[in-house]
Amino acid sequence: MKHIDKADGAGEEFLAFTLGREEYGVDILKVQEIRGYESVTQLANAPDYIKGVINLRGIIVPIIDLRIKFRQQNVSYDQYTVVIIVDLNDRTTGIVVDGVSDVLTLAAEQIKPTPHFSGELATDYIRGLGSVEQRMLILVDIEKLLNTEELAALEAVA
Template identity: 55%
Template sequence: MLNTLETRPGQADAGGQEFLVFTLAAQEYGIDILKVQEIRGYDSQGVTRIANAPAFVKGVTNLRGVIVPIVDMRIKFNLETVAYDHQTVVVILNLASRVVGVVVDGVSDVLLLQSAQISAAPQFGTAFSTEYLTGIGTIDERMLILVDIEKLMTSEEMALVDSAVQ
């Protein structure tokens, strides 16, 4: 299964922004669609484990000649583990100077949110870090946790991934 997402110039007009919606443990998250390169089915046989890598790093895979680290978002977000199934996918992200894959339970759609539909991320004190959240998106009865995926994937702990992969 290989889906390439096509993005259109000018797609975020009038203050709106498009988000790819993915699920983890029945919660919906949104990431900037412009960071998404493609969506692939998850195949654990195609992932090579790296010694001494953080637990959230499943390993690396070869994507058309590019070595791509694969990060399990359930482990990264300290969620309960789940068996991978046919819904499990890897979202290939194109960030700054790197390509990274993130394993999620599934993707549902792409939503356009206007700025009025996006609220600031709530503050939880020191018990829960919100530094990687850009806000909460609401559309009809749905609430999306909006993640700054670039900030998350370029954080200090992700530098460990770079050193383990190289």
């Protein structure tokens, strides 16, 4: 795996994670920490992909299961289930994923633009497609992926 020295100004770092058989990448600067899945306090009338909230060192953090949001089948919670704590516009949020693999540095030429699809397929949250050797990462803009108005409403309830 080719890593580029960050000091030369080239490349961006992404945390690679899996949802089902697909591999995604999120800007490492948005990631605060990675935790194992723990029980959450459920909120009434929340969408099914919002699992609830946890108390993280005195901060109430909404937990969103991206596997459910992406309509993945057979979602289970076990010792391998991971929560990535991310910072979204000064709002701490947890996202549940199947697993985290590594941190990759991608040079600009390794990031391809998002293909355009006609119809109702929403792809505005995809920054591009990253390729490293035989791997393809779907690079997500986590702010666009998670609806911040919805998170703000959740925090008001919590």
